[in-house]
Amino acid sequence: MDRESLLARSQAACAALSADDDGLKREVLSHAGNRWSLGIVHALGVGGRLRHAEIGRRMEGVTQRMLTRSLRQLERDGLIIRYDYQEKSPRVEYELSATGTALLEHMIPLWMWVIDNAAQFRQSRTVFDAGELSAEKGLQSKK
C-alpha cells in the first residue's frame, strides 16, 4: 500500500475521533485488559447465563479471588448482571447485560481482523525494561 493512501485513510479514520476521548478509550481497554475480563465476557457470550463456578471452570488458571474481583468489576461497569438467588447453599449466576452484549458485538470486527493478522503479534511480547540495557549483549541470567 502506498504512503499517501495510507495517510489519507488513517486521517479519515480519525476524523470522527477527538483526542479528548482517549482517556475514555483507555478506560474501556483497561476494563477489557483486566486479564480475565475479556475471557469472562466471552464465556458469558457463548454460555448465556452461568454460575460462578461454571465460569471458573471455563477459564483455565483463574483463582477464585481474581474471578470474583473481575466479576465485581464487570458488574460495576454495567457489562454483566449478577443474580443472587439468596439460597443457603449459595447460588449466583451471571449474564451479559445489554451493554455487555453490545460491546462484545462491536468488538467482533476487530477480533476478526486481529485473528487474520495474528502473525503480526505473535512474536512480540511486552519486554520493556529487559532489553533496555542489554538489547545486544546477550541476555543475563534472570533470577
Place this chain on the structure above:
Amino acid sequence: MDRESLLARSQAACAALSADDDGLKREVLSHAGNRWSLGIVHALGVGGRLRHAEIGRRMEGVTQRMLTRSLRQLERDGLIIRYDYQEKSPRVEYELSATGTALLEHMIPLWMWVIDNAAQFRQSRTVFDAGELSAEKGLQSKK
C-alpha cells in the same frame, strides 16, 4: 431489549470466535493498553509523520522515558515505523505502518460505540482492592 434476542445476538457474535484466541486478543489489548500507546497511535493517525518531541507535545503528561518506551514497543509490534535521519542534532520521525493504520481503522466502530455510550463507563473506575472491604462503610481517607 428482551433477554432472548440478547442471548441470540451474543451467541451469534461469538460464533466466529474461539476461546483459543483469547490470549491473542489480550495481547493486542495489552499493546493498546500500555497507557500511552493508544494516544500515540491516535496522534500519528491524525498527524501523519511526527517527530519524537511533537508526539510528546500532543500527549499531555507523558514523560520522555515512557514516550520512548511506548514508541519502541509499538515499533517492535510493527504498528509504527521509525525514521532516524542520523543527523547530529537528532531528528527522528515516527509514522503508522500499514498494520497500525489497519488496526486503527478496525477500532473505529468500537470507539464510535464507546463514545456514544460514554455514560456507561464514566463513573466506574478500577477500584479493586479499595472497596473490597468498605464498599458501603463510607470511604476512608486515602493517604
Place this chain on the structure above:
DNA sequence: CAGTATCCTTGCGGATACTG
C-alpha cells in the same frame, strides 16, 4: 533533540487459608 541511566512507587495479579 532524542534518547539513557537510576531509583522509587503503585497496584495488578497470584497463593493460601478461612467462612456463611
Place this chain on the structure above:
DNA sequence: CAGTATCCGCAAGGATACTG
C-alpha cells in the same frame, strides 16, 4: 458454593539527572 481476608512478588509507570 461463592465468596473474604491476608500476604506477597513483580512489572508498569513515574521522577529526575545525565549524554551524544
